[in-house]
Structures are given as structure tokens and as C-alpha cells.
Amino acid sequence: MSIDRRVIFLFVGAALIVPLFLDIEQKIEITPEVQTLYDAFMELPPGSKVLMTFDYDPPSAPELQPQAITALRLCFDRNLKVIIIGLWPMGPMQANLALETIFIEKKYLDREPIYGVDYVNLGYSPGNELVIQRMGSSIPSTFPRDFRGTPIEEIPLMQGIVNFSNLDFILNLSAGYPGTVEWVQFAVDRFHATMGACNTAVQAPLVYPYVHTGQLTGLSGGMKGAAEFEVLTGFTGKGTKFMLSQSFAHIIVVLFIIIGNIAYFVTRGREKEKIG
Structure with a gap:
């Protein structure tokens, strides 16, 4: 037969x-790692500045794009200010696609977040982990212009932001190198930033130890992590x-x-x- x-x-x-x-x-059962990530967002007071770093490309989008959309929705609903960058060339474009998906929703048609005030996309900077090191000293010198070419000093959201000490939280969305490991090694260990991560299912096991040591404040891994994150935030995606x-x-x-x-x-x- x-x-x-x-x-x-x-x-x-x-x-x-x-x-x-x-x-x-x-x-969908909620794992402690995703719960911790969600709690970290909920503990941020309105007006807090969140750096979201998009370190992935289209092949990894099925796993990471839903997580990015959920995180952005959560930030906008809680009036958290979002600063977007990418260590991967396609990362900032993935961020723009996520924003487009959100802004066509009914609740954002009347009050769409304002670019430069509620969020900004600083684009891609080459150099892998060296970019993180430079940001630890000066974010404006690392990203002198945004994705649209506007000088950073002309962007209201970026006023007063010098380095990681002026950020309240970092969320790294990563599919590999450079990604979560490099952000932990430099932004967290060296500059003492508070950070959570969203990873692909393949990469997540490599970074779980950082959660258990307290270096990462929460972790969402793969499609299951995306579903858990959506359940916690109440956004079905x-x-x-x-x-x-x-x-x-x-x-x-x-x-x-x-x-x-x-x-x-x-x-x-x-x-x-x-x-x-």
C-alpha cells in the first residue's frame, strides 16, 4: 500500500x-519568558522612550513580523515613544511594513501616531556590533539623519537623547548575527541598558540563558512566542x-x-x- x-x-x-x-x-499557554517581556512594557510609564532594533530580513519575517507589530501596537496604545533602528540593511524597511499594517487599522485612522513625535525610524547603520558601541557614546553621531534624511537635531523625539542612559527600554528583534547576543554583550553588559528580545525559534534557545541570568528582561521566541505576546496584549494577529x-x-x-x-x-x- x-x-x-x-x-x-x-x-x-x-x-x-x-x-x-x-x-x-x-x-495558548503563556511561558514565563514572554510574560516577563510583556510585564516590562506594562511597567514603563507613558512617555518612556523605547528603542526597537530590527535585525532581520524578509525570510525571517513570518516569525518576527507578528512580534514587531504587537510590540509597536503596545507602545502606541501606552503612549510609549518608539525609536527604530536596524543593524541589518532590510530591518528598517521591515519596521515600515509593520507600521503600515498598524496604521490602516480603524482605531489609528482618527489618531495616527505622529512621525518625529511618537516614533521615528533612524534607518540602518553598517558596522554590526561596532554600531552598538558607538551608540553607547553618542546616538546622534551614530545616526546623524533619520530614514528620510532629516537631520536628527530637527526631530523632536530625539531631543535630549545622547546615549543608552536616555532610553528606558530596548527591544531587539533578531534572526541572527548581529542580533541579541551582540546587544547583550555591549548595550547590556557594557552600558547597563535594560533590554528584552524577540527571536526566531532557531535562535531562541541560544539566548534563553541571558534571561535566566537577568541580562535579558524577557524573551519571545518564534511563532509560539508571537502568539503568546498577542494573547497577553489582546491583539489577535x-x-x-x-x-x-x-x-x-x-x-x-x-x-x-x-x-x-x-x-x-x-x-x-x-x-x-x-x-x-
Whole structure:
């Protein structure tokens, strides 16, 4: 007995796509690391300045973009001021895509956050961890202009910001190098910044120790972390929907494994009967 692999692909594809259009509630357990990250945001008073560093590109967006959108929503809803940078060339563009997704929502149509006052995108700066070191001394000299080319001294949000000591929290969204490890080594260990992180599922196990040592204030890892973050903030987004699709796909795969094993033993039994 054999099943055409195209049939398996069809079922798995359907399991991934169909749940995206269904309104099904899935119980998502909240891990302590994500809870700690959420609590860190909630403890910031309105007007606090949050540096969000987008250190990933489009291939990692399915895992990290939902986390970025949730974090930005949370900041805007709590009147936290957001400063965006990227150590990856495509990072600031991913930030702009996340902002576009948020600003088309109904509640932001009447009162969209003001660029330069509520948030700013300083763009990409080459140099990997050297950028973090330079920011520890002077953020204006590291990013003299924003993503649009506006001199930093003309941006209201950047007034009075010299280095990490003028920031209340850092959130690093990372898919690899440079990313969370480098931010911990320099921004946290050297300049004593307070920082949380959102990582891909592959990278998260490498940075969990930083949470346990207190160097990171919370961590959201992969699609599951994105779903947990959404549940805590009350924003139902792609993280929750993708987790549902992933669960359905896992069920289909397990069912085919069971069917395959049953078919194997049935066929084996018949062959023994023929031999006997």
C-alpha cells in the first residue's frame, strides 16, 4: 500500500491554509519568558522612550513580523515613544511594513501616531556590533539623519537623547548575527541598558540563558512566542493564526504516520499468511 506524496502535500497545504479563514479559539499557554517581556512594557510609564532594533530580513519575517507589530501596537496604545533602528540593511524597511499594517487599522485612522513625535525610524547603520558601541557614546553621531534624511537635531523625539542612559527600554528583534547576543554583550553588559528580545525559534534557545541570568528582561521566541505576546496584549494577529495552522498541520502529519504504520503492519501480516 502506498499513498501518492502529492496527496500528502495537498492535505498538509489545506491544513495550513484553511485555519487562517476560520474563527477557532486555541488555548495558548503563556511561558514565563514572554510574560516577563510583556510585564516590562506594562511597567514603563507613558512617555518612556523605547528603542526597537530590527535585525532581520524578509525570510525571517513570518516569525518576527507578528512580534514587531504587537510590540509597536503596545507602545502606541501606552503612549510609549518608539525609536527604530536596524543593524541589518532590510530591518528598517521591515519596521515600515509593520507600521503600515498598524496604521490602516480603524482605531489609528482618527489618531495616527505622529512621525518625529511618537516614533521615528533612524534607518540602518553598517558596522554590526561596532554600531552598538558607538551608540553607547553618542546616538546622534551614530545616526546623524533619520530614514528620510532629516537631520536628527530637527526631530523632536530625539531631543535630549545622547546615549543608552536616555532610553528606558530596548527591544531587539533578531534572526541572527548581529542580533541579541551582540546587544547583550555591549548595550547590556557594557552600558547597563535594560533590554528584552524577540527571536526566531532557531535562535531562541541560544539566548534563553541571558534571561535566566537577568541580562535579558524577557524573551519571545518564534511563532509560539508571537502568539503568546498577542494573547497577553489582546491583539489577535498572524502569530495566533499561524500557530493554529501549525497545529492543524502537525495533526495531519501525525495521522499520516499512524496510517502508514497501520498499513505496514497489515501488509506484513498478509505476506506472512501467504508464506505460511
